[in-house]
Amino acid sequence: MDKLIYIPADQIHEHPDNPRKDLGDLTELAESIRQNGIMQNLTVIPGYWDNKRGFHEEEYTLLIGHRRYSAGKMAAVTEYPCRIITGMSYKEQVGTMLTENMQRVDLTIPEQAEGFQMMLDLGDTVEDIANKTGFSESTVRHRVNIAKLDKSTLKEKNDDEGFQLTLKDLYELEKIKSVEKRNEILRASYSSTDLAARARSAVADEKRKAKETAIIEELEAAGIKKAPKEAENGIWTGSWKTVAECDLNKDDDIEIPDTEGKYWITQYQRIRIVEKVIKKQTRAEERREKEEKERKARKKELKEITRVSTERRKQLILDIIAGKAAKPNEELVKNMCWVLLVEMGGVYKSLFIKYFTEKNDWDCNDEEKAEANEKIQKLSIMEQMLILLHMRMSEKEPWDYNLRYDKEDGGILLECYRVFKMFGWFFDTEEEEQVLDGTHQYYRKDEDND
Structure with missing residues (x-):
């Protein structure tokens, strides 16, 4: 009540x-x-x-x-x-x-x-x-x-x-x-006008994405798959061509052609149906392709030879640190290292990190860096210089893109090995030295020009 x-x-x-x-x-x-x-x-x-x-x-x-x-x-x-x-x-x-x-x-x-x-x-x-x-x-x-x-x-x-x-x-x-x-x-907007503009843009984006999803589902159902990565640039280089397309901002539909050899790709708010352009190679193109394959195969062999040398050189440094290698005059070693390091340049503390962790500085966590720094502190100046020399050597290749011998880099690497020979270094195979002095059979000669 x-x-x-x-x-x-x-x-x-x-x-x-x-x-x-x-x-x-x-x-x-x-x-x-x-x-x-x-x-x-x-x-x-x-x-x-x-x-x-x-x-x-x-x-x-x-x-x-x-x-x-x-x-x-x-x-x-x-x-x-x-x-x-x-x-x-x-x-x-x-x-x-x-x-x-x-x-x-x-x-x-x-x-x-x-x-x-x-x-x-x-x-x-x-x-x-x-x-x-x-x-x-x-x-x-x-x-x-x-x-x-x-x-x-x-x-x-x-x-x-x-x-x-x-x-x-x-x-x-x-x-x-x-x-x-x-x-x-709402959070990001700074004014009424800005909010309205952002909202309209987001609505348009939602519509585009919804249309894109629907069209892709239709294409996939018809047996047209997503194009490989190469097609993205191939559209502009002529190795791929567009056979149909749809502007996602308009009410256009896309006509599905014969599906054989067709793929879909999204670019610049458009969906394109594309196919690879089959070009018959000329004799010159066939020759260049063959030469490129040979160049890559030769380079792979050369890199493998230098990789083996690098691994043996790293092991020698570990033996030097452990006192298991020959003991030359330390001052002479430091002087030779100094001259070579100045000539090569690019000496950074991060090289030590990479030597001990086999990772780039930015890929290492704090614990890994601390552990590497602790090891560095225990090294003598000579040992530190040998590591730096080794790391700079690892970054050099005594050949150019066309596998012509680079006399300057090859000469520097041979001088660096003079330092390691004082500790007992020797080339395990004749090929190791041939890569450095330019006599290896895989090098192209100047007269090999096209």
Whole structure:
């Protein structure tokens, strides 16, 4: 049964689930109450919830009139005229507060959106909400979409006067299917205009991707597979050609031709159906192709010979550090190393890291670097110089692209091996030395020019 009585202010408690969090500026309302008293009663229910959500049957909980109640406290009101409603379920309580709040003209858009969402959560339909609040069903749907946005970000942008957030902007944002993308754009935008532009761009991107996915599925179903990597550049070099294409920004369809030998590729917001151009080689092209294969095979053999030498040289350095190798004059070794290192250049601490870890400096974790540095600290200056010499040697190849002997680099490498010969180095095979002095059979001679 509903009753109207005066209730002491200290016996009235605000509802913990009042959907309206921001009551706005209460100064004028408080002054009006101070002069004229409470002109309209509050609506309360028996009992209240404490801070731990424990329910107490005594006293009362405020249902309608939160602004009047708070303004009254500012005006030092000691008791309020209240209508007591009994027998309301929790759903009915929240629904009543929501419906009452939705009628207010000063309710913010985020508050409206959150309120509509709560009404949906309580079981109301969009049609129910429209009937209760007087808003159109389309407006309700728009507000519900706004409720899906990140609340703190939405509040930040809404409170920022410089941003000038409008409903029109939020409707643009709503057109993006992905809520995650909506929030990403809302966070990144610096103004209302920027938000709208980003939203339109994202919508267009979603449409493109949806169209792209649909077309690719159609092509795959027809037996047309994705083109190999080489086709990306082959389109421009003439080794691949386009037989059909579709602009993903337009309503164009793509006509699927004979599928044999056809592939699909995406480029610059287009889907192309492509095929490889079969060109008959000329005799000159056949000769060049044969020569290139021979060059690669020869280079592979030369690199294998130098790799073996490099591994043996590294082992010799480990023997030197362990005291297992010959012991020449240390000052002479250092002087020879110094001259060669100055001539070759490119000496960095990272070479030590690479020597001990066999990885580049940027690929090593802190533990690996620390372990390598610890080993370096234990080395003598001569041993450090030998490692640097070895690493710089490993980076040099005594041949050019066409496998012509590089006399300068070959000569430097031979001089470097003079240092290691002082510790007992010897060439295990005749080929090792031939690679360095330019007499190996795999080198091209100057007269071999085309």
